[in-house]
Amino acid sequence: MGTDIIIFIVAVLFGIFIYWRESNGNGAYRFINKIVNSKELQMSADNPKGFVYKQAFIPRLIFIVSIVLIAALILEFLTPISVFASYYGVSAFASFAAGSLLGTYLANIVIKSSKVIEEQSESLEDKFENVVEKGKEFIDDLKTRDAKVVEDTSEDIKTEPEPKVNEKSARDRLKDKGLM
Structure with missing residues (x-):
């Protein structure tokens, strides 16, 4: 079980390496494309597609399995x-x-996210500064609201009516009406 985990981790790294190499240049894929396809069907010069780079799942799976199968056959017949x-x-x-297939998808995520971060880095800085300014305004609003609330409560405390001493009690008023 331990060797399978080690093989899987090495395969993930291998898949990342393959994807990274093809993202930098696709010379081998372009060469095979020239050999296999006619002039009309050949890919354009600015197309970055490779064996695994910008490829759908099935062609990527076929390429990875065929490369691993060729390597396994070489190991089988040339070594003990x-x-x-x-x-x-x-x-x-x-x-x-x-693992190699998983590594290609992990590399795809990393490369795409790094491109998005590079594109959005300036706008992210502006957004962050806007958030900081809005936060400062919010804190200032809270401080002024708190001050208003403190002033309002102190006014409420000061303006409470004092009980009137000369007023008759409820019992006396009922006696005056003759209800008691």
């Missing part, structure tokens, strides 16, 4: 390591393919 002879070899093959 037998990849397909046991469960562990097949498990390592599957772990490497899945």
Whole structure:
């Protein structure tokens, strides 16, 4: 189980490396495209698409699995390591393919987010400054409201009517009306 985890982590790093290399340049994909396709069907010069870069899931999966399969076949026939002879070899093959595919998607997220952050960095600074200014205004409003509330409550305390001493009690008023 420990070797599968190590193989999976190495495969994720391998997938990140493949995606990063293709995001910088797609010479191999462009070369294969020239060999396979006619002049009318060849990709344009400014198209950044590669084997895994800006590719849909199925072509990306096929490329990763075929690369891992070629590497496994080379290991099988040129070295004493037998990849397909046991469960562990097949498990390592599957772990490497899945990890590489996951690594390409992780690299995609990182590259896209870094581009968005670079594009939005100036507007983010402006937004942050606006938020700070609004926060200062809000705090000033709270301070003035608190001061008004304190003044209002102190006025309420001062203006409370004092009880009248000369007033008759309720009992006396009822006696005057003859109800008691």
